[in-house]
Amino acid sequence: xxxxxxxxxxxxxxxxxxxxxxxxxxxxxxxxxxxxxxxxxxxxxxxxxxxxxxxxxxxxxxxxxxxxxxxxxxxxxxxxxxxxxxxxxxxxxxxxxxxxxxxxxxxxxxxxxxxxxxxxxxxxxxxxxxxxxxxxxxxxxxxxxxxxxxxxxxxxxxxxxxxxxxxxxxxxxxxxxxxxxxxxxxxxxxxxxxxxxxxxxxxxxxxxxxxx
Numbered sequence: 611x612x613x614x615x616x617x618x619x620x621x622x623x624x625x626x627x628x629x630x631x632x633x634x635x636x637x638x639x640x641x642x643x644x645x646x647x648x649x650x651x652x653x654x655x656x657x658x659x660x661x662x663x664x665x666x667x668x669x670x671x672x673x674x675x676x677x678x679x680x681x682x683x684x685x686x687x688x689x690x691x692x693x694x695x696x697x698x699x700x701x702x703x704x705x706x707x708x709x710x711x712x713x714x715x716x717x718x719x720x721x722x723x724x725x726x727x728x729x730x731x732x733x734x735x736x737x738x739x740x741x742x743x744x745x746x747x748x749x750x751x752x753x754x755x756x757x758x759x760x761x762x763x764x765x766x767x768x769x770x771x772x773x774x775x776x777x778x779x780x781x782x783x784x785x786x787x788x789x790x791x792x793x794x795x796x797x798x799x800x801x802x803x804x805x806x807x808x809x810x811x812x813x814x815x816x817x818x819x820x821x822x
Contacts, residue, residue, distance in 0.1 A: 617701045617744040618737035621689070627702045629691035636682070636793045641800035642673055645680040647793070651712050655679050658713065658723055658758065659686055659788050661706035661750035662731035663739030666801040667810035669709045671730055673800070677717025681800075682710045684793045686752050687784065692792050698746050706750045706784075710791055720758055724765040725819040727751065732813045733769075734779040740813035749781075752788035759787060769819055776817045 636648050651657075662668050665683040673681040685693055688704025698705050711723060731739055733749040753759040762785045770781050793799075802808050 619701075620737075620745050621702050621704050623689050623704070625702065626689035626704050627693065627697050627700070629693055629697070629703070631691065633692045634694075634793055634795050637796050637799055640673070640680050640682075642803040643680065647680060647682040647799065649712075651679065654714065654716070655712050656715050656720070657754050658711045658720060659708050659752040659754070659791060660711065660723070660727045661687065661708040661748060661752070661784075662727060662733075663707070663747050663749075663812050664742055664809065665707040665709055665794070665798070666808060667812055668730065669800065670802040670810065671726065672709055672711045672723070673803075675713075675718055675723070675726070677714045679712045679714060681712070682793060683798050683801075684708055684710060684791050685746075686788060686791050687748075687750055687786070691790075695795055695798065699744070701745050703746075705746060705792070706748050707746050707794075708750065708752065708791070720761055721765065724751075724762060725821060728765065728769045728819045730812055730814065732815050733781045733783045734773065734815065735813065736782050740811055742811070749783040751783060751785045752791075753785070754788050759785070765819075772817055772820055773815065776815070778815055778817065 690703035
């Protein structure tokens with residue numbers, strides 16, 4: 611039985627929910643900037659995927675960045691195909707809540723996005739962010755190129771040195787190549803654009819990422 615177990619413990623693949631073959635419908639346009647949420651995107655743009663707690667607040671921070679073309683929220687890092695939000699909340703999909711960030715590298719670099727990622731949450735917390743507890747709220751970076759993978763690991767090591775100097779704990783962030791990204795339900799997309807006073811809670815270390 612899964613019920614009553616620790617929601618901060620990752621589910622095994624053979625215990626994960628099966629999911630479904632049909633993806634959830636995706637809105638035609640971003641609620642805030644009117645651009646598409648699904649590709650193909652214009653030539654020259656790149657994509658990044660970050661998980662750092664509740665995806666509502668994280669997405670708003672990213673869509674406000676100059677050079678970010680569009681954003682969308684979804685699920686990644688787990689086993690269940692095309693999961694529902696309710697399924698993710700059970701802890702039995704293995705997925706984290708994540709933000710897909712489509713950006714123009716000529717206007718904002720991946721390193722800049724990484725610096726934002728580290729500063730907008732506390733990556734030393736284990737399977738949680740503040741009062742949001744569970745594997746879906748874990749800190750994660752899912753990369754889309756080998757270069758992103760190396761940059762993410764390098765930035766983690768850089769930030770860990772700064773956190774050590776500040777007397778903070780070890781970074782627990784999962785860093786891995788992106789397997790699949792599943793779009794979340796339409797009502798989650800740009801949630802804080804539709805509900806400006808909605809839930810937006812992120813715990814941070816208060817320690818800035820070192821910028822050159």
